[in-house]
Amino acid sequence: MSAPAWAATEDSLSRRDFDRIARYIYAQAGIRLPPAKLTMVEGRLRRRVRATGRDSLGDYCTWLFEDDHLDGERQHLLNAVTTNKTDFFREPKHFDYLQNVALPQMQAEGVRRLRLWSAACSTGAEPYTLAMVLDAFARDRRGPDYGILATDLDTEVLAAARRGIYAAAMVEPVPPALRHRYVLRPRDRTREEVRIVPELRSAIGFAQLNLIDDTYPVGEPMDMIFCRNVLIYFDKVTQEQVVRRLAACLRPGGLLFLGHSESVAGFTLPLTAVANTVFKKI
Numbered sequence: 001m002s003a004p005a006w007a008a009t010e011d012s013l014s015r016r017d018f019d020r021i022a023r024y025i026y027a028q029a030g031i032r033l034p035p036a037k038l039t040m041v042e043g044r045l046r047r048r049v050r051a052t053g054r055d056s057l058g059d060y061c062t063w064l065f066e067d068d069h070l071d072g073e074r075q076h077l078l079n080a081v082t083t084n085k086t087d088f089f090r091e092p093k094h095f096d097y098l099q100n101v102a103l104p105q106m107q108a109e110g111v112r113r114l115r116l117w118s119a120a121c122s123t124g125a126e127p128y129t130l131a132m133v134l135d136a137f138a139r140d141r142r143g144p145d146y147g148i149l150a151t152d153l154d155t156e157v158l159a160a161a162r163r164g165i166y167a168a169a170m171v172e173p174v175p176p177a178l179r180h181r182y183v184l185r186p187r188d189r190t191r192e193e194v195r196i197v198p199e200l201r202s203a204i205g206f207a208q209l210n211l212i213d214d215t216y217p218v219g220e221p222m223d224m225i226f227c228r229n230v231l232i233y234f235d236k237v238t239q240e241q242v243v244r245r246l247a248a249c250l251r252p253g254g255l256l257f258l259g260h261s262e263s264v265a266g267f268t269l270p271l272t273a274v275a276n277t278v279f280k281k282i
Ligand SMILES: C[S@@+](CC[C@H](N)C(=O)[O-])C[C@H]1O[C@@H](n2cnc3c(N)ncnc32)[C@H](O)[C@@H]1O
Pocket: 029, 030, 031, 082, 083, 084, 085, 086, 087, 090, 119, 120, 121, 122, 123, 126, 151, 152, 153, 154, 157, 209, 210, 211, 212, 227, 228, 229, 230, 233, 259
C-alpha cells in the first residue's frame, strides 16, 4: 500500500540502511560517504524510490538488499550518489599553464599529435574547455593535432557530455573569442540553451571508466591527464592507487593536473611538481 502524501516528507533513511549503502558505494566506486552525508543520500535516493515503485526509502532498501536487486540498481545508485559539479574554465590557472607553458613546450619538442584524457569529465565542461584551448592553439599557432578521451563513472553525465548542450549561463566563463568560435546559439533566441560546435564534439571520445578499477584501458600513453576534483571523494589509500595508475598512463615528460584542493603529498610516485597541482612524469 502506498504511503499517504502527508507521510512523504517524513520518509527517512535509517542509519542501518545508510551504512549498507555507504559500504556498497565504497566497494564499487571508492567514494566515501561519512554519516554527515545521510541527508544528501536520502534526498538523492527518493527518485529511485519513485522509479522502482517502492513505498518508502526503507521499503526500497529492503527490496535492494534483501530481495536481491543490487545488481540491477548498481548504476542507478552510482549515478545518484556522485557529485557532478563542474564549470567551463574551472580553476583557470590550469588553462593558462596549458596555453602558455605546456603547449608551447610540447610544440617545441616536436610533438605532432597530443593525446589528452579528462579522467572524471562529469557533464563535459572540462574536456570541451580543453578542446577549445587545443583547437585554438592548433589553428592560430600551428600547434599539434589533438585527440581527447573523456571518461566518468556516471552514465547520466556521460550522456549529457556527449550531447554538448548547456544552459547559456554555463558558458559565461568561456572567453568571448572562444565562445564566438566554438559555441552555437539556437536560431530561436528565446531558448536559453547553447551547443558546442560539431568539430569539438567529434574531437572527444566519451567512455565509462571507473577509477578504482585495477587497470585503465586507455591505449597509447597520454601527453596530459586532467583528473580534477574527484580524488577528494576517495580515502588516502585509494587516492595513491589512483594517482599511481594515472602516472602509469602518462608518457615520460607528460603532465598530470589535479584539482586545486588535491595533493600527492606523502605518496611515492614518479612525479615532480612543475606548477600548483601540476605534475610531470619523470
Ligand atoms: C566534482 S566532478 C569533477 C568534474 C571535473 N573534473 C571538474 O573538475 O570540473 C567529479 C566527477 O567524478 C566522477 N567520479 C566519482 N567517482 C568516480 C570513479 N570511481 N571513477 C570515475 N569517475 C568518478 C563523478 O561521477 C563526477 O562526475
